[in-house]
Protein backbone atom coordinates (compact mmCIF):
# COMPACT_ATOMS: atom_id res chain seq x y z
CA UNK A 584 0.00 0.00 0.00
CA UNK A 585 1.28 3.44 -0.81
CA UNK A 586 2.03 5.98 1.89
CA UNK A 587 0.30 9.28 2.54
CA UNK A 588 1.33 12.10 0.21
CA UNK A 589 2.83 14.09 3.06
CA UNK A 590 5.50 11.40 3.43
CA UNK A 591 7.11 12.69 0.24
CA UNK A 592 8.08 15.82 2.20
CA UNK A 593 9.52 14.10 5.27
CA UNK A 594 13.28 14.18 4.85
CA UNK A 595 15.64 11.77 6.60
CA UNK A 596 18.44 13.14 8.76
CA UNK A 597 21.44 12.70 6.44
CA UNK A 598 23.77 12.66 9.41
CA UNK A 599 22.13 9.42 10.54
CA UNK A 600 23.45 7.66 7.44
CA UNK A 601 26.85 9.15 8.18
CA UNK A 602 26.67 8.00 11.80
CA UNK A 603 25.70 4.49 10.67
CA UNK A 604 28.73 4.44 8.35
CA UNK A 605 30.94 5.72 11.18
CA UNK A 606 29.69 2.88 13.41
CA UNK A 607 30.30 0.34 10.64
CA UNK A 608 33.87 1.60 10.24
CA UNK A 609 34.34 1.33 14.01
CA UNK A 610 33.02 -2.24 13.92
CA UNK A 611 35.78 -2.97 11.37
CA UNK A 612 38.34 -1.68 13.87
CA UNK A 613 38.78 1.91 12.63
CA UNK A 614 39.07 4.74 15.13
CA UNK A 615 36.55 7.52 14.41
CA UNK A 616 36.52 10.99 16.00
CA UNK A 617 32.86 11.92 16.44
CA UNK A 618 32.14 15.57 15.80
CA UNK A 619 28.68 14.98 14.39
CA UNK A 620 26.71 14.01 17.48
CA UNK A 621 24.08 16.49 18.69
CA UNK A 622 23.84 15.44 22.32
CA UNK A 623 26.05 15.86 25.38
CA UNK A 624 28.64 13.13 25.87
CA UNK A 625 28.10 13.37 29.65
CA UNK A 626 25.66 10.95 31.29
CA UNK A 627 22.63 12.26 33.16
CA UNK A 628 23.77 13.80 36.49
CA UNK A 629 23.75 11.25 39.35
CA UNK A 630 21.11 13.05 41.49
CA UNK A 631 18.65 12.91 38.60
CA UNK A 632 19.36 9.22 37.97
CA UNK A 633 18.91 8.48 41.69
CA UNK A 634 15.56 10.32 41.75
CA UNK A 635 14.43 8.26 38.74
CA UNK A 636 15.48 5.06 40.52
CA UNK A 637 13.60 6.08 43.65
CA UNK A 638 10.46 6.76 41.62
CA UNK A 639 10.76 3.36 39.96
CA UNK A 640 11.28 1.59 43.30
CA UNK A 641 8.27 3.42 44.74
CA UNK A 642 6.12 2.13 41.89
CA UNK A 643 5.42 5.57 40.39
CA UNK A 644 4.76 4.09 36.99
CA UNK A 645 1.31 5.32 36.06
CA UNK A 646 0.24 8.24 33.87
CA UNK A 647 0.62 11.76 35.18
CA UNK A 648 -1.86 14.52 34.27
CA UNK A 649 -1.58 15.41 30.58
CA UNK A 650 -0.06 18.82 31.40
CA UNK A 651 2.57 17.20 33.65
CA UNK A 652 3.22 16.69 37.36
CA UNK A 653 2.09 19.83 39.22
CA UNK A 654 5.33 19.76 41.29
CA UNK A 655 7.43 19.75 38.11
CA UNK A 656 5.48 22.62 36.56
CA UNK A 657 6.01 24.55 39.81
CA UNK A 658 9.75 23.73 39.79
CA UNK A 659 10.08 24.99 36.20
CA UNK A 660 8.25 28.18 37.16
CA UNK A 661 10.65 28.70 40.12
CA UNK A 662 13.57 28.17 37.74
CA UNK A 663 12.42 31.05 35.52
CA UNK A 664 12.14 33.32 38.54
CA UNK A 665 15.57 32.40 39.92
CA UNK A 666 17.46 32.21 36.64
CA UNK A 667 15.85 34.99 34.62
CA UNK A 668 13.85 37.04 37.13
CA UNK A 669 10.72 36.32 35.09
CA UNK A 670 7.42 35.35 36.71
CA UNK A 671 5.74 32.48 34.83
CA UNK A 672 2.51 31.07 36.21
CA UNK A 673 2.93 27.25 36.50
CA UNK A 674 -0.51 27.04 34.86
CA UNK A 675 1.14 28.17 31.60
CA UNK A 676 3.70 25.34 31.63
CA UNK A 677 2.98 22.17 29.65
CA UNK A 678 5.36 19.24 30.21
CA UNK A 679 5.99 17.30 26.99
CA UNK A 680 7.94 14.32 25.60
CA UNK A 681 11.04 16.37 24.73
CA UNK A 682 11.15 19.60 22.79
CA UNK A 683 10.14 17.36 19.87
CA UNK A 684 6.77 16.68 21.50
CA UNK A 685 6.48 20.38 22.32
CA UNK A 686 7.10 21.45 18.72
CA UNK A 687 4.59 18.93 17.46
CA UNK A 688 1.90 20.17 19.88
CA UNK A 689 2.47 23.85 19.12
CA UNK A 690 2.34 23.34 15.36
CA UNK A 691 -0.77 21.17 15.62
CA UNK A 692 -2.36 23.87 17.77
CA UNK A 693 -1.58 26.82 15.51
CA UNK A 694 -1.06 25.85 11.89
CA UNK A 695 -3.78 24.99 9.40
CA UNK A 696 -3.32 23.42 5.98
CA UNK A 697 -1.38 25.68 3.57
CA UNK A 698 -0.52 28.24 6.22
CA UNK A 699 3.08 29.35 6.14
CA UNK A 700 5.72 29.08 8.84
CA UNK A 701 8.84 31.22 8.54
CA UNK A 702 12.01 29.38 9.59
CA UNK A 703 15.70 30.14 9.32
CA UNK A 704 17.76 28.39 6.65
CA UNK A 705 20.03 26.96 8.03
CA UNK A 706 17.99 25.76 11.00
CA UNK A 707 16.89 22.72 12.97
CA UNK A 708 15.76 20.30 10.25
CA UNK A 709 12.89 18.57 12.06
CA UNK A 710 10.90 21.82 12.18
CA UNK A 711 10.30 21.73 8.42
CA UNK A 712 9.05 18.18 8.74
CA UNK A 713 6.76 19.02 11.65
CA UNK A 714 5.21 21.77 9.51
CA UNK A 715 4.63 19.28 6.68
CA UNK A 716 3.01 16.89 9.12
CA UNK A 717 0.27 19.45 9.84
CA UNK A 718 0.08 20.22 6.09
CA UNK A 719 1.45 23.71 6.48
CA UNK A 720 4.18 25.18 4.30
CA UNK A 721 7.64 25.79 5.75
CA UNK A 722 9.26 28.90 4.26
CA UNK A 723 13.02 28.91 4.74
CA UNK A 724 14.46 32.40 5.11
CA UNK A 725 18.14 32.41 4.10
CA UNK A 726 20.21 33.78 6.97
CA UNK A 727 23.94 34.43 7.14
CA UNK A 728 26.62 36.12 9.17
CA UNK A 729 25.16 39.60 8.61
CA UNK A 730 22.36 38.89 11.11
CA UNK A 731 24.22 36.33 13.21
CA UNK A 732 22.38 33.59 11.26
CA UNK A 733 19.16 34.73 12.90
CA UNK A 734 15.83 35.89 11.54
CA UNK A 735 15.21 39.61 11.97
CA UNK A 736 11.86 41.37 11.92
CA UNK A 737 12.89 43.13 8.68
CA UNK A 738 13.62 39.81 6.99
CA UNK A 739 10.39 38.30 8.26
CA UNK A 740 8.54 41.28 6.77
CA UNK A 741 10.21 40.70 3.40
CA UNK A 742 9.04 37.08 3.35
CA UNK A 743 5.60 37.79 4.74
CA UNK A 744 2.52 36.77 2.74
CA UNK A 745 -1.17 36.65 3.53
CA UNK A 746 -0.64 32.99 4.51
CA UNK A 747 2.05 33.62 7.13
CA UNK A 748 0.93 32.23 10.46
CA UNK A 749 4.03 31.52 12.52
CA UNK A 750 7.63 32.63 13.02
CA UNK A 751 9.96 30.01 14.46
CA UNK A 752 13.40 30.89 15.83
CA UNK A 753 15.89 29.25 18.18
CA UNK A 754 18.31 30.93 20.56
CA UNK A 755 20.96 29.56 20.93
CA UNK A 756 20.44 28.07 17.49
CA UNK A 757 21.27 24.74 15.92
CA UNK A 758 23.50 24.54 13.79
CA UNK A 759 25.09 27.96 14.36
CA UNK A 760 25.20 28.39 18.15
CA UNK A 761 24.18 32.05 17.81
CA UNK A 762 21.81 33.99 20.08
CA UNK A 763 18.97 36.47 19.67
CA UNK A 764 19.21 39.64 21.75
CA UNK A 765 16.18 40.71 23.76
CA UNK A 766 15.55 43.67 21.43
CA UNK A 767 15.47 41.34 18.42
CA UNK A 768 13.06 39.01 20.18
CA UNK A 769 10.88 42.00 21.01
CA UNK A 770 10.88 43.19 17.39
CA UNK A 771 9.88 39.73 16.14
CA UNK A 772 7.10 39.52 18.71
CA UNK A 773 5.84 42.99 17.83
CA UNK A 774 5.68 42.08 14.15
CA UNK A 775 3.92 38.77 14.81
CA UNK A 776 1.39 40.38 17.12
CA UNK A 777 0.70 43.31 14.80
CA UNK A 778 -0.06 40.91 11.96
CA UNK A 779 -2.11 38.37 13.87
CA UNK A 780 0.60 35.68 13.72
CA UNK A 781 2.53 33.92 16.51
CA UNK A 782 6.17 33.71 17.52
CA UNK A 783 7.66 30.40 18.71
CA UNK A 784 11.08 30.56 20.36
CA UNK A 785 13.02 27.33 20.86
CA UNK A 786 15.22 27.78 23.94
CA UNK A 787 16.41 24.15 24.14
CA UNK A 788 20.08 25.21 24.33
CA UNK A 789 19.45 27.68 27.15
CA UNK A 790 21.95 27.10 29.95
CA UNK A 791 24.64 26.18 27.42
CA UNK A 792 25.86 29.73 26.84
CA UNK A 793 29.43 30.81 27.29
CA UNK A 794 29.93 34.54 27.27
CA UNK A 795 26.69 35.81 28.70
CA UNK A 796 23.32 34.27 29.51
CA UNK A 797 20.77 34.16 26.69
CA UNK A 798 17.67 36.26 27.40
CA UNK A 799 14.45 34.28 27.54
CA UNK A 800 11.70 35.44 25.20
CA UNK A 801 9.35 35.23 28.19
CA UNK A 802 10.83 38.52 29.37
CA UNK A 803 9.40 40.11 26.22
CA UNK A 804 5.78 38.96 26.18
CA UNK A 805 3.26 36.46 27.58
CA UNK A 806 1.73 36.09 24.13
CA UNK A 807 4.46 34.00 22.52
CA UNK A 808 5.34 30.32 22.85
CA UNK A 809 8.62 29.20 24.40
CA UNK A 810 9.91 25.67 23.94
CA UNK A 811 12.53 24.10 26.17
CA UNK A 812 13.78 20.66 27.15
CA UNK A 813 15.69 18.66 29.71
CA UNK A 814 17.74 17.11 26.88
CA UNK A 815 20.76 19.36 26.42
CA UNK A 816 21.80 21.48 29.43
CA UNK A 817 20.29 18.96 31.86
CA UNK A 818 21.84 15.99 30.02
CA UNK A 819 18.63 13.97 29.73
CA UNK A 820 18.25 13.29 25.99
CA UNK A 821 17.06 9.70 26.40
CA UNK A 822 14.51 10.55 29.09
CA UNK A 823 12.36 12.38 26.53
CA UNK A 824 11.24 15.35 28.57
CA UNK A 825 10.65 18.96 27.63
CA UNK A 826 8.16 21.76 28.14
CA UNK A 827 6.20 24.60 26.57
CA UNK A 828 5.40 27.94 28.14
CA UNK A 829 2.22 29.06 26.41
CA UNK A 830 -0.01 32.13 26.52
CA UNK A 831 -2.62 31.51 29.27
CA UNK A 832 -5.55 31.11 26.87
CA UNK A 833 -3.72 28.50 24.78
CA UNK A 834 -3.11 25.92 27.52
CA UNK A 835 -6.50 24.29 27.23
CA UNK A 836 -5.96 23.55 23.53
CA UNK A 837 -2.50 22.12 24.21
CA UNK A 838 -3.96 19.96 26.98
CA UNK A 839 -6.58 18.54 24.62
CA UNK A 840 -3.92 17.72 22.05
CA UNK A 841 -1.59 16.17 24.65
CA UNK A 842 -4.41 14.00 26.02
CA UNK A 843 -4.97 12.61 22.55
CA UNK A 844 -1.46 12.46 21.12
CA UNK A 845 0.44 10.84 24.00
CA UNK A 846 -1.67 11.09 27.23
CA UNK A 847 1.28 12.36 29.30
CA UNK A 848 5.05 12.80 29.21
CA UNK A 849 7.07 9.87 30.69
CA UNK A 850 6.27 9.56 34.39
CA UNK A 851 9.66 8.35 35.66
CA UNK A 852 11.39 11.12 33.75
CA UNK A 853 9.15 13.74 35.33
CA UNK A 854 9.92 12.47 38.84
CA UNK A 855 13.63 12.39 38.03
CA UNK A 856 13.54 15.95 36.68
CA UNK A 857 12.16 17.24 39.98
CA UNK A 858 15.77 17.38 41.23
CA UNK A 859 17.17 18.93 38.03
CA UNK A 860 17.08 22.43 39.51
CA UNK A 861 18.60 21.68 42.95
CA UNK A 862 21.92 23.31 43.88
CA UNK A 863 23.59 19.87 43.89
CA UNK A 864 22.54 19.13 40.30
CA UNK A 865 23.17 22.68 39.12
CA UNK A 866 26.77 22.46 40.39
CA UNK A 867 27.34 19.41 38.16
CA UNK A 868 25.67 21.09 35.19
CA UNK A 869 27.72 24.25 35.60
CA UNK A 870 30.94 22.20 35.61
CA UNK A 871 29.85 20.66 32.34
CA UNK A 872 28.99 24.03 30.90
CA UNK A 873 32.55 25.13 31.70
CA UNK A 874 33.87 22.01 29.93
CA UNK A 875 31.81 22.85 26.81
CA UNK A 876 33.12 26.40 26.92
CA UNK A 877 36.73 25.19 27.09
CA UNK A 878 36.06 22.95 24.10
CA UNK A 879 34.58 25.81 22.10
CA UNK A 880 37.51 28.02 23.03
CA UNK A 881 39.90 25.34 21.75
CA UNK A 882 38.02 24.29 18.60
CA UNK A 883 36.96 27.67 17.21
CA UNK A 884 40.47 29.12 16.69
CA UNK A 885 41.82 25.71 15.63
CA UNK A 886 39.29 25.41 12.80
CA UNK A 887 39.73 29.02 11.76
CA UNK A 888 43.46 28.45 11.55
CA UNK A 889 42.89 25.47 9.27
CA UNK A 890 40.94 27.70 6.86
CA UNK A 891 37.33 27.11 7.86
CA UNK A 892 35.46 30.41 7.97
CA UNK A 893 33.33 30.95 11.07
CA UNK A 894 32.48 34.64 10.88
CA UNK A 895 30.22 34.87 13.95
CA UNK A 896 31.51 33.58 17.27
CA UNK A 897 28.96 31.02 18.49
CA UNK A 898 27.97 31.91 22.04
CA UNK A 899 25.89 28.86 22.89
CA UNK A 900 24.88 25.24 22.21
CA UNK A 901 27.76 22.92 21.22
CA UNK A 902 28.07 23.56 17.52
CA UNK A 903 30.27 25.46 15.09
CA UNK A 904 28.86 26.11 11.63
CA UNK A 905 31.74 26.57 9.24
CA UNK A 906 32.11 27.72 5.66
CA UNK A 907 34.33 25.09 4.04
CA UNK A 908 34.36 26.58 0.53
CA UNK A 909 38.13 26.92 0.64
CA UNK A 910 38.28 23.12 0.46
CA UNK A 911 35.17 22.08 -1.46
CA UNK A 912 31.92 23.18 -3.07
CA UNK A 913 30.31 19.89 -2.11
CA UNK A 914 30.22 19.66 1.68
CA UNK A 915 28.34 16.36 1.51
CA UNK A 916 31.11 14.65 -0.47
CA UNK A 917 33.69 16.41 1.72
CA UNK A 918 32.08 15.01 4.92
CA UNK A 919 31.90 11.56 3.40
CA UNK A 920 35.54 11.65 2.31
CA UNK A 921 36.67 13.03 5.64
CA UNK A 922 35.00 10.09 7.34
CA UNK A 923 36.31 7.43 4.97
CA UNK A 924 39.83 8.74 4.55
CA UNK A 925 40.57 10.58 7.81
CA UNK A 926 38.22 8.96 10.34
CA UNK A 927 36.46 12.19 11.38
CA UNK A 928 32.66 12.42 11.37
CA UNK A 929 31.03 15.84 10.85
CA UNK A 930 27.60 16.92 9.57
CA UNK A 931 27.14 18.34 6.06
CA UNK A 932 25.21 21.60 5.71
CA UNK A 933 22.52 19.83 3.67
CA UNK A 934 20.93 18.59 6.89
CA UNK A 935 20.04 22.14 7.94
CA UNK A 936 18.53 23.59 4.78
CA UNK A 937 19.45 24.71 1.29
CA UNK A 938 21.01 28.12 1.66
CA UNK A 939 24.72 27.69 0.80
CA UNK A 940 24.42 24.23 2.34
CA UNK A 941 27.05 22.78 0.01
CA UNK A 942 29.60 25.24 1.33
CA UNK A 943 29.00 24.52 5.01
CA UNK A 944 29.54 21.81 7.60
CA UNK A 945 28.67 21.57 11.30
CA UNK A 946 31.16 20.54 13.94
CA UNK A 947 29.79 19.40 17.31
CA UNK A 948 32.08 19.62 20.34
CA UNK A 949 30.35 16.81 22.15
CA UNK A 950 33.60 14.97 22.78
CA UNK A 951 36.56 15.86 25.01
CA UNK A 952 39.46 18.13 24.11
CA UNK A 953 42.04 15.36 23.47
CA UNK A 954 39.65 13.82 20.92
CA UNK A 955 38.92 17.22 19.40
CA UNK A 956 42.69 17.73 19.08
CA UNK A 957 43.02 14.38 17.37
CA UNK A 958 40.15 15.34 15.03
CA UNK A 959 41.77 18.68 14.18
CA UNK A 960 45.11 16.97 13.43
CA UNK A 961 43.41 14.47 11.13
CA UNK A 962 41.54 17.27 9.33
CA UNK A 963 44.80 19.21 8.97
CA UNK A 964 46.45 16.23 7.29
CA UNK A 965 43.37 15.69 5.13
CA UNK A 966 43.08 19.26 3.83
CA UNK A 967 46.80 19.79 3.35
CA UNK A 968 46.94 16.47 1.47
Ligand SMILES: Cc1ncc(COP(=O)(O)O)c(C=O)c1O
Pocket residue numbers: 621680681682683684707753756757785787811812813814820824825
Ligand atom coordinates in the same frame (compact mmCIF):
# COMPACT_ATOMS: atom_id res chain seq x y z
C1 LIG B 1 16.95 23.25 18.09
C2 LIG B 1 16.43 21.94 18.58
N1 LIG B 1 15.14 21.86 18.96
C3 LIG B 1 14.61 20.70 19.40
C4 LIG B 1 15.36 19.54 19.49
C5 LIG B 1 14.70 18.27 20.00
O1 LIG B 1 15.20 17.89 21.25
P1 LIG B 1 14.47 16.95 22.29
O2 LIG B 1 13.25 16.39 21.67
O3 LIG B 1 15.47 15.91 22.67
O4 LIG B 1 14.13 17.81 23.49
C6 LIG B 1 16.72 19.57 19.12
C7 LIG B 1 17.56 18.36 19.17
O5 LIG B 1 18.69 18.30 18.72
C8 LIG B 1 17.27 20.81 18.65
O6 LIG B 1 18.55 20.92 18.27
